Each structure stands twice: as structure tokens, then as C-alpha cells.
Amino acid sequence: MLTAIKLGRQAYTIYADHKTHQARKHTHRPSHYHHQSPISPTGGFNQPQRNNNNKRATMITLNQISGYSHHGGLPGLLARVFLRFLQFVLALTVCGLYGVDLDNARKAGAYADSKWVYAEVTAGLSAITCLVYFLPMIKSLFFFAWDWVLFILWIVVFGIFGKMYINEAPEYVSGIVRMKHAVWVDLVNMLLWFITAMYGTVMWWMNRGGISMRKSEV
Known part of the structure; x- marks a missing residue:
């Protein structure tokens, strides 16, 4: 009788241990589960983590732009891009204004x-x-000497054609009117290259001895 009772207790203990093991098996979570972001219904990471990654990428891009802006921050960068754009457009304008006469000379065999x-x-x-x-990747401030060279070249252009056409009476000749307009475009080009050359020189001089501008000014 006692033997039967002992066997019954052992069987119940084995059965209880088995049920406990099964319950733990179904409720088990991986050890790294709590270190991950909650899983979305589609199986991916939650949107907040994606948003954080997007914000981080945006900040990296803005920092790269600020690195290329040298000094003055984003407003300074935009101002310099605008000046360079004006220089580019006016240079092409001069090419067109003077190119007309060169093309006419070519057609005439002169x-x-x-x-x-x-x-x-x-x-x-x-x-x-x-x-x-x-x-x-080009830091134009380091090439301020070349800006001075172009400034001098534009001084010569303005001096040559200013002397020829500023005091010239148009006499309703389209070619003379065009060249009088070209002289003033030459003057604007000269001034723009003076501005960028002077700015580059000042920035180079301020940083030549390791002097850095305050963070609010960079």
C-alpha cells in the first residue's frame, strides 16, 4: 500500500514538472528582446526609430553643408553662391556681347x-x-589670389573699352549701343571679382595665424 502511494506521488511530481516546463516554453522571450524596439504588425521596427534615423541623416547633411560654407554659416554660403552665380551669368553675357563682333568679322573674312x-x-x-x-569640395577662399588675377584682367577690359565707348556718341548705330552696354557689364564684373577677392583675402588673413572666429559667427 505504501509503495503504491509513493509511486503515485512520484507520478504526480513528474506530471507537475512537465506542465511547468511547457508553460515556461510557451512564454519564453529571447534574451535580447527587451533591447530592441517594439515590433510593428508588419514585422519591422517601429516608425519612431526610422524617424530618428532620418533626423540623424538630415543633421549629417546640414553639418556637411556647414563645413563647405567656411565662414558665415548658411547665410554666408548662400551669399557667396549668389555672387558666384552673378559672376558666371555676367561672364557669359560678355562672351555674347563681344562674340557678336568676332562672328561678324569671321563672316566678313576680316x-x-x-x-x-x-x-x-x-x-x-x-x-x-x-x-x-x-x-x-573646392574651398574658393583658398584661391583668393586667382580672384585678384581675374579682377586685374577685368580692370584692363573695362579700361580698354571704356576709353573707346563711354564718350562715344551712339548715333543710332546698334553696334555702338551694344558696346556701350558691354562696358558697364565689364564694370560690374570688375566690382564683383574685387568683392570676392577682398573677402577671400580677409578670411585667409584672419585664419592665417590659427585665429578662429567665434562659433556663432562660423
Whole structure:
């Protein structure tokens, strides 16, 4: 009788242990479960984590832009891009204004005047320089000396054609009117390249000895 009771108790203990093991098996969670974000119904991570990643990527992009802006922050960067854009557009304008006379001379079989060729070369160099400066990895402030060279070239262009056409009476000749307009475009080009050359020189001088601007000014 006692033996039967002992066997019954052992059987009940084994059965209870088995049920407990089954219950734990069905409620088990991986050890890394609590370290992950909650799972969405589609099986992916929740949207808040995606939003955080997007915000982080946006901040990285803004930091990269700020790194290319050198000084003045985003407003300074936009101002310099605007100046370079004006330089590019006005350089192409000069190419068109002076190119008309060179094309007429070519059609007439006449020689190309060296003064007009010089103006075209100066405008072409200016346009190419602006395109190079538009590249984000190029820090144009380090090439302020080249801006001074172009400024001097534009001084010569304005001096040559200003002397020829500023005091010239138009006499309703379209070519003379066009060249009088071209002289003032030359003047604007000269001033724009002076501004960028001076700005680059000042920024280079301020940082030459390791002097850095305050964070609010960068």
C-alpha cells in the first residue's frame, strides 16, 4: 500500500514538472528582446526609430553643408553662391556681347581684333572659374589670389573699352549701343571679382595665424 502511494506521488511530481516546463516554453522571450524596439504588425521596427534615423541623416547633411560654407554659416554660403552665380551669368553675357563682333568679322573674312579676343578670354576664364568654385569640395577662399588675377584682367577690359565707348556718341548705330552696354557689364564684373577677392583675402588673413572666429559667427 505504501509503495503504491509513493509511486503515485512520484507520478504526480513528474506530471507537475512537465506542465511547468511547457508553460515556461510557451512564454519564453529571447534574451535580447527587451533591447530592441517594439515590433510593428508588419514585422519591422517601429516608425519612431526610422524617424530618428532620418533626423540623424538630415543633421549629417546640414553639418556637411556647414563645413563647405567656411565662414558665415548658411547665410554666408548662400551669399557667396549668389555672387558666384552673378559672376558666371555676367561672364557669359560678355562672351555674347563681344562674340557678336568676332562672328561678324569671321563672316566678313576680316581678322579678329586682339582687344575683343582678350575680352572673350577673360570672360571665359571667369565662367570656368565659377563652375570650378561651385564644386562642393573646392574651398574658393583658398584661391583668393586667382580672384585678384581675374579682377586685374577685368580692370584692363573695362579700361580698354571704356576709353573707346563711354564718350562715344551712339548715333543710332546698334553696334555702338551694344558696346556701350558691354562696358558697364565689364564694370560690374570688375566690382564683383574685387568683392570676392577682398573677402577671400580677409578670411585667409584672419585664419592665417590659427585665429578662429567665434562659433556663432562660423
